Each structure stands twice: as C-alpha cells, then as structure tokens.
Amino acid sequence: MACLAEARTDIVQHMTLSPNATPSGYGPSDLQSAYNLPSPTAGSGRTVAIVDAMDDPTAESDLATYRSQYGLPPCTTANGCFRKVDQTGGTAYPSADAGWAGEISLDLDMVSAVCPQCHILLVEANSPSVSDLGTAENEAVTLGAKYVSNSFGGTEDPSQTTADVQYFNHPGVAITVSAGDEGYGAEYPASSPYVTAVGGTSLVRASTSRGWSESVWSTDSTDGTGSGCSAVEPKPSWQSDTGCSRRSIADVSAVADPATGVAVYDTYGASGWDVYGGTSASSPIVAATYALAGTPTANSYPSSYLYGHTAALNDVTTGSNGTCSPTYLCTAGSGYDGPTGLGTPNGTAAFAGGPNSVNALQPGQKLTSGQRLSSANVTLSMGGDGNLVAYLKTGAAGNGPAIWSSHTSGHSGAYAYMQSDGNLVVYTAGGSALWSTHTYGHSGAYLLLQDDGNLVVYGAGGGPGTGGSLWADGTYLRSTTIKSGQKLNGGWWTQTRYTRLVVQSDGNVVMYRTRDGKAIWSTGTYGHAGAYMYMQSDGNLVVYTSSGGPSTGGALWSTHTYGHSGAYALMQSDGNFVVYKSGGGPGTGGALWASNTYKSVP
Structure with missing residues (x-):
C-alpha cells in the first residue's frame, strides 16, 4: 500500500506565521462552509480513528499547532481527546518515516477541521503491508472507533477478498478509503464492498447560493482522483449502476485537488505549513462527516446510507479523470458517476442510517411496500402484494431467486414491523397480524439480514459471533x-x-x-x-x-x-x-x- 497524500512543492513552507497571517490552503471554516457542516455543535465525544503506516514522532505537537492556529479546542493526550497507539494498541511505535508523517498530519488536520469536537485515535501500522495495516484497522475498531479513515491504496489482487473479511468487514462502523491519485483505475481497499470509497474534487469559490462549485479532480492522465470497476470485488447490493457488474468506485467525494488544496502543519521531515491534496484529504473529511451525522446503526454498512439519501449530497456533474467505457465510470454527470460517486457532503443527512438502506431493522422500525434491507448476498424486500421475501443477489441487476418468504401475499399495503417487545410481525394495512417470528418478550431485539443469507432476530446485545439468536429463517450459506x-x-x-x-x-x-x-x-x-x-x-x-x-x-x-x-x-x-x-x-x-x-x- 502507498499513502495518497500530495504536498504542493510550489509553495514556500513556513515554520511559523507572522501575526494575523493565515496559512495558504483551505482551513476549517472553508470546509465547513463548502459542505454545510454543523461542526461547531456536533460530534462531541465521538472517536474518529486514523490508520496509517510508520510513526510520526511530532504528530501531537503538530496537531496542537494546527488547532491553535484556527481557534479549535485543544486535542491532547492529557485531556483525553488524542491518543496514539501502535498496531496492537501499545506504545511500541514503528520506525519514523517523513513521507507517512506528512500523511498523518494531513489526516489529523482534516478530522480536526471537519469535526473539532471529535476525539482522534491514531493507529500506526508497523509497515505499509496489507496485513499490518489490516491489523491496525482491527485494533482501531477494537478500541471503540465507529469511524475509521484509510488514506492508502494499491493494486487489486484476488487474495484481497480474504483480506476484506479479515480486516474491513466491521458492520456498524463507517470505514472510509481513498479512491486513489492516479486517475481512472480501481485500487484496493477502496474496492472493498465493506467500505465507503472516497473520490476527489476540485473545490473553488463561486457566485452561487452555495458559494462553492466542484468538478472532478484531474491534473493530467496520471494525476487525479481514482475511480473504476473492480476486477475482483463483488458489487454491494445497494449499488445499482449497470455498467459495472462488480464493485464501482467511488461512493462519495470531497476536495482533493492540490491546486485547490488544504492547509496542513507538519514538522517531521518538513518545514511547517504547507498545502496538501490527494484523496488522502477527502477520506478523513468524509470519515469526520460520518462522525458529525451520529453513531452508525448497529450491524449496518454505512456506505449504503448514501444511496438512500442522494438528495442530501452536492451532485458533481463536470470533469473527467480519463477515458473509459462506459463513460460514467470516468466522467462526471448527473447522478452517480465513478470519479465523484453520488456527490459531496451537503450537511450530514446522507451519512445517517435508515431502514431503507441498511441490513438491520431496529426496534420501532418498519419495512413498508417497496422498501428493503440489503447485505452482501441477499435482499429482503417488502413486496407491494404484502409478501416479505428474501432474494439472493445474482449478477449486477436486481433480485435473484427467492430463498424465503412470509407467505403473506394477497395483502396490498402490508408492512413488516420490528416491535419494541422483540417480535417481528407482518401486518395488513389495517393493522391485523398476518405472520410473526413469535419472539415477543425480548425488549430491544432487532432483525439482521446477514451476509451469509440468514435472516435472524437477535436479542439486545446479541449478534454474529456473540450468540443471542431468537429466530432464524435457516437460509444461511451451506457447505459445498x-x-x-x-x-x-x-x-x-x-x-x-x-x-x-x-x-x-x-x-x-x-x-x-x-x-x-x-x-x-x-x-x-x-x-x-x-x-x-x-x-x-x-x-x-x-x-x-x-x-x-x-x-x-x-x-x-x-x-x-x-x-x-x-x-x-x-x-x-x-x-x-x-x-x-x-x-x-x-x-x-x-x-x-x-x-x-x-x-x-x-
């Protein structure tokens, strides 16, 4: 894996600034304005994790300078806001590296800019290998982070489908990954179906009601946001574009063009204030936006939220990062496209969960006609005829064969309701019960559509690997x-x-x-x-x-x-x-x- 930060070399770096001077590059107020973010009031106490390779010895002191410059509240080890650990949660930090130190400073500063009330956990991997970075990923989640940013990527490999399960399959955690900095072409782990792939834009001020405009970041054929169609990874059930039968990249985007870059402070192997870009900037921006939106729904994949809330994003419609077929995978247009995904943040609504875009139905939530739950292999759909049906996903389009149903067809307007007493019930439009799991008496129970195809009602606190199953339809993946x-x-x-x-x-x-x-x-x-x-x-x-x-x-x-x-x-x-x-x-x-x-x- 390689880090995906780009530092401007045409700007004179400054260790300090003269009184009343401001650094070059966009600062917190710029990003908060451009993306309509509630940064001063949201995110308090939520932890955003940064996973990078190698050590940045001056990470905490550099972070303090950045936050002080922009009037952000202190975030230090002493006040419990900042924590740095090695890949197993200890303090045996890896060897220092100036290149990765710049990456780390960029990541820490972007989380600070977008979510200044958030806590920050820096997990440093021993090396840039997938196994070490993956170990650090798991440690970040083990330590309680619900938002994890990864600003690195590399060439796809069939073995990475195994790494997906080992390192990136963390339901209930928003994991963001940079889409790449070399133009059109899929990179891993952005291509993992378990993460939110983040592309990059050029962000400039404009005479519009928003005050800003964006286009695809592309400096030349080898320098620009990544995008594409994975050659390896399966398509998540919530993606519906038809020109790529596997995983499409990206899901969402934010500023990444060094020419319209962000201010960063780094002193390890560098000289203080500089301007950075690359999708290493956009990944932590999006991770921190998830943190502003609230805690992800238990057992859900937060990348799916975006596809259920497209109206709450800034649609980017101009620019290209290369030549490809079909063209939407490298050229921006109305709606979904590869370089910018569904768009850029416009507030936090698109980054919050809901029953129509996740794989769990929480107590008090309903699944009404036309709504569905989705996991990697299965879709649970509430049909217009009143039948609740689980379908296997086959290929890029729609539902495959049905593997289970509630047998409640013939009742137009029926809906499924996960009651607070733990019972999952299909009701007629008039409120008469048609079918249930008979799991009442278990307050806080929830329904989970698992990736293995099993539809399970778990007791509060239960889940895959922890037990607590109250009912299951028995359609899990079997032995060959x-x-x-x-x-x-x-x-x-x-x-x-x-x-x-x-x-x-x-x-x-x-x-x-x-x-x-x-x-x-x-x-x-x-x-x-x-x-x-x-x-x-x-x-x-x-x-x-x-x-x-x-x-x-x-x-x-x-x-x-x-x-x-x-x-x-x-x-x-x-x-x-x-x-x-x-x-x-x-x-x-x-x-x-x-x-x-x-x-x-x-």
Whole structure:
C-alpha cells in the first residue's frame, strides 16, 4: 500500500506565521462552509480513528499547532481527546518515516477541521503491508472507533477478498478509503464492498447560493482522483449502476485537488505549513462527516446510507479523470458517476442510517411496500402484494431467486414491523397480524439480514459471533459438500468463487455464474413448489416433489447413480457439480456424474 497524500512543492513552507497571517490552503471554516457542516455543535465525544503506516514522532505537537492556529479546542493526550497507539494498541511505535508523517498530519488536520469536537485515535501500522495495516484497522475498531479513515491504496489482487473479511468487514462502523491519485483505475481497499470509497474534487469559490462549485479532480492522465470497476470485488447490493457488474468506485467525494488544496502543519521531515491534496484529504473529511451525522446503526454498512439519501449530497456533474467505457465510470454527470460517486457532503443527512438502506431493522422500525434491507448476498424486500421475501443477489441487476418468504401475499399495503417487545410481525394495512417470528418478550431485539443469507432476530446485545439468536429463517450459506443422506429443502444454497447453486422455492435447482448472474445449469424441475433435492444413501441424487420420497415416488429428476452406497455430491471450486463414489474426490477420481459446467466459468 502507498499513502495518497500530495504536498504542493510550489509553495514556500513556513515554520511559523507572522501575526494575523493565515496559512495558504483551505482551513476549517472553508470546509465547513463548502459542505454545510454543523461542526461547531456536533460530534462531541465521538472517536474518529486514523490508520496509517510508520510513526510520526511530532504528530501531537503538530496537531496542537494546527488547532491553535484556527481557534479549535485543544486535542491532547492529557485531556483525553488524542491518543496514539501502535498496531496492537501499545506504545511500541514503528520506525519514523517523513513521507507517512506528512500523511498523518494531513489526516489529523482534516478530522480536526471537519469535526473539532471529535476525539482522534491514531493507529500506526508497523509497515505499509496489507496485513499490518489490516491489523491496525482491527485494533482501531477494537478500541471503540465507529469511524475509521484509510488514506492508502494499491493494486487489486484476488487474495484481497480474504483480506476484506479479515480486516474491513466491521458492520456498524463507517470505514472510509481513498479512491486513489492516479486517475481512472480501481485500487484496493477502496474496492472493498465493506467500505465507503472516497473520490476527489476540485473545490473553488463561486457566485452561487452555495458559494462553492466542484468538478472532478484531474491534473493530467496520471494525476487525479481514482475511480473504476473492480476486477475482483463483488458489487454491494445497494449499488445499482449497470455498467459495472462488480464493485464501482467511488461512493462519495470531497476536495482533493492540490491546486485547490488544504492547509496542513507538519514538522517531521518538513518545514511547517504547507498545502496538501490527494484523496488522502477527502477520506478523513468524509470519515469526520460520518462522525458529525451520529453513531452508525448497529450491524449496518454505512456506505449504503448514501444511496438512500442522494438528495442530501452536492451532485458533481463536470470533469473527467480519463477515458473509459462506459463513460460514467470516468466522467462526471448527473447522478452517480465513478470519479465523484453520488456527490459531496451537503450537511450530514446522507451519512445517517435508515431502514431503507441498511441490513438491520431496529426496534420501532418498519419495512413498508417497496422498501428493503440489503447485505452482501441477499435482499429482503417488502413486496407491494404484502409478501416479505428474501432474494439472493445474482449478477449486477436486481433480485435473484427467492430463498424465503412470509407467505403473506394477497395483502396490498402490508408492512413488516420490528416491535419494541422483540417480535417481528407482518401486518395488513389495517393493522391485523398476518405472520410473526413469535419472539415477543425480548425488549430491544432487532432483525439482521446477514451476509451469509440468514435472516435472524437477535436479542439486545446479541449478534454474529456473540450468540443471542431468537429466530432464524435457516437460509444461511451451506457447505459445498452434500453428504450421503442429506436433504436439501427450498432456500438451500452454496457458492464457490465462480458459481452459486440454489434449490429454489419453485422446485428448480439452478447453478448461477457469480460474475453476471447467468443460469448455466438446472434440473429443469420448476413448477413444483416445495420440491427438494435428496442425496440418497444408495448414491442417487434426486429431486422429489414436496410429497414424494424414496418409498413414495414423485421423483422429478436424478443423476441415475444408484448402487453406490455412501456416494456424495460436491460443488467444486472450478464450477463443476459432481457426484463422487465414497472415497473418491477431486484428484482421486471416482466421479459418477457431473454437470460439466466448468466449461462455462469463470
């Protein structure tokens, strides 16, 4: 990973300023004005974490100078506002580095400018490696930060999907990441579906009611805000642009052009006041804006909030950071675009949660017709017909196959309500109960749509990894191995890197290609609601009607592999679905039947 700060070299640095002089570059009042922020009154006591590599020995003293210059309240170790730790929470700081020290000063100063009432936690990683920076990321969350800024990035790599889960999957925490400083092209970890990717703009004063205008930051073909379509990462369910089947970058933006840069004070390997830019500036600005907006909703991904509140952002419609197809990924326009995402902050409303844009339904919240909850793999939708339905996400567009429903169709205007007594209920428009989880008597319980596909009601204080489940629909991601004697009911699903296999509620068993959602194989047994798949002890894999079975008939489809006791089925990582005899397997032979779908992936 490399830091993404850019210091102006055409401005004379000053260790001190003459009386009544102001530093070059935008200061706190400029940013607060440009983005309509309630900085003087909001954010008190909330902790914004900065994750960077290497040590800045003068971080606290430089921060004190910056805040004093602009009349901001002191933020020191002594008053409990500032804390610096190593990547494991101790004080064994890494080696000092002048380049990263400049980055650290930029990050600390931007959080101070946007949220002067916030506390600041600086976590210094031992090196710029993904593993060290990821360890620091986890430590920041462990120490209680609900807002974490990351001003670094590097080339995408398929292994980073593992790093996503290890380091960046922190529901209930707003994690911002710089989109990059080299123009069009996706970088990691901005491409992670668990973070808010922050692009960059040029910010100038204007004779408008806002008083400011913005365009895409692009100095030349190799110097400008990053954007693009990930080659690796899956698309978050809350993104709906159709020109990129995977993760699109960015989500939101803020000033990053060094030519319209921000004032920064840094004395380690530098000479005091300077002007900085780069998306290293925009990431901490956005992280601090999240802090002004309030504590993120438990178990939610705050990047999703933006997509439910687009009217509360400044839409940036001019400028480009390169040439690409489709053009919106590198050229600004009305609505979503790659370089600036959905726009720049206009107050804090877009950075606050709500039931229409997260994956949890809190006590007292409703899901009405047309509203939905979203996680990485699943969408829970309240249909206009009154049915509450969980769909698997397949490809870039819309809902995939249904894996669960409340079976309450035929009641237009019905809604789902997470009651304060812990019960999740589907009510008619007139207030009559149609269905419930029967979890009353648990005040503070909430509904969570998990990334593994499971819809769970947890007791207050419970959650994934901590227990406390009161009800679940049982549609969680299953093992890729189907054992002898195992029965697969509608809603069962499993997936590998390239494919997803689903037993659908209509009776069909379908394999979908994950990159585009295309169905590449099926049993052709649709039209038989309630049908199930059964890996029989005699070695035959069979789809039966809902009332059928080995002794009653009703077979709709089979692999004709009977006579092989103990055989099992495997959804392989190469995209092939295979029935193996007992003791057989990939690399050892013994295949009895195969879907031959490996030819259709990746």
